[in-house]
Each structure stands twice: as C-alpha cells, then as structure tokens.
Amino acid sequence: DTEVTQTPKHLVMGMTNKKSLKCEQHMGHRAMYWYKQKAKKPPELMFVYSYEKLSINESVPSRFSPECPNSSLLNLHLHALQPEDSALYLCASSQDGVGIMGEQYFGPGTRLTVT
C-alpha cells in the first residue's frame, strides 16, 4: 500500500468554526508533513513530524494546530481561520526524517474554503 489518504476532500467552514483535517498512511513511514498550496503556487511547508514528534514548524499561525496521534496518523486542527487560509492542504509522508529527505508520497489534498 503506497497510498496517503486525506479526509475530507473538500471542506467549507466559517471563520468561527473548528474543524480537523486527517491524513493516514500505512507504509511505515516515520516522517509526515503538512503543506499549504495556493493556486498556481508551489506547496508551502507548514509542519513536519519525525518519529511522532514535531520537528519543524514553519512559523505557522496558532490557528493551525497539528497533532500526530501515532505513526500512521496526522491531523491538522483548524480554529478561527481567515478567508486567506483558503487553499489546498496537502499531507505527505516519507520513510525517514526530514534531515535525510527521502521520497515524499503526497495525498490528494483537502480543498479548504473559509467563508
């Protein structure tokens, strides 16, 4: 199984809502990533978990809160988002930690719209 799954595929939320994005992989990968991608732009790295510990936080606002409950799951909790946070949120995983930068497997993404 070389698949990274993400749910939901689409999400519309108001600025006062709380929602969560979920990502799952069963490849035994030890690093998991959250990216944000705006239209016609490259993905921007948000967070990296390595061996279930947060190893990189790219100065992301606190309204985004990552969580890694176990080695297969990665969540992104959203609260009090702004319309400019609307984007495609991509999850990825790799065999080794980011310092080695193995091949990243990307999920299909969650298309988030903040109204």
Place this chain on the structure above:
Amino acid sequence: GQQVMQIPQYQHVQEGEDFTTYCNSSTTLSNIQWYKQRPGGHPVFLIQLVKSGEVKKQKRLTFQFGEAKKNSSLHITATQTTDVGTYFCITLETSGSRLTFGEGTQLTVNP
C-alpha cells in the same frame, strides 16, 4: 538564508519538442528532488539526486545535479501531451534543516 530559483516559470512547446527546467540555489545542497504535479493533482516524486555531477535518466527524462551541488536540471526529450503539468524541485540544505520548494515550471504541450 537559502534562496531557490526555478526557471522558466512557464514553458509552452509543440509536441515533439524538448523541454528543460532549471533549479538554482544560493547555497550548497545536500540533495535535490524533482516532482511533477498534474493539473488538479498532487505532486508525484520523479527522482532524487545526491552526488555531485550526478546524471540520471528515466526514459525521456534526464536529470542532472551540478558539480558544485547548487543547481540541477530536468530535461524532457520529445515532449508528449502526457508531460503536461508543473515540475517542482525540492531542495535540502547541507545543514539538513531547511527544505524548500522551487516555484515550479508549468509545462503545456500543444498537440
């Protein structure tokens, strides 16, 4: 801090023509990866280059890593409509602490 430039931003070619995209870093890299993202899709891994001067081929695709490990290129010979998409490089600094996406080159192929 590290800066990564990818050029060109856009490339339009006729089917059968060649295509090259370049990724240039201001600092020495530990390694570099190339990904392809189809319209409406997610990035898909193509290759990783680690050694100075490394050249790797995948069918019509040729990847090079510069001798100084500061630049890389992806060359497609005789493009096909299936090559349409955006090609990104991802770089890792030698310190291992900074992972950076290039801005991407969007390739369109006219049949």
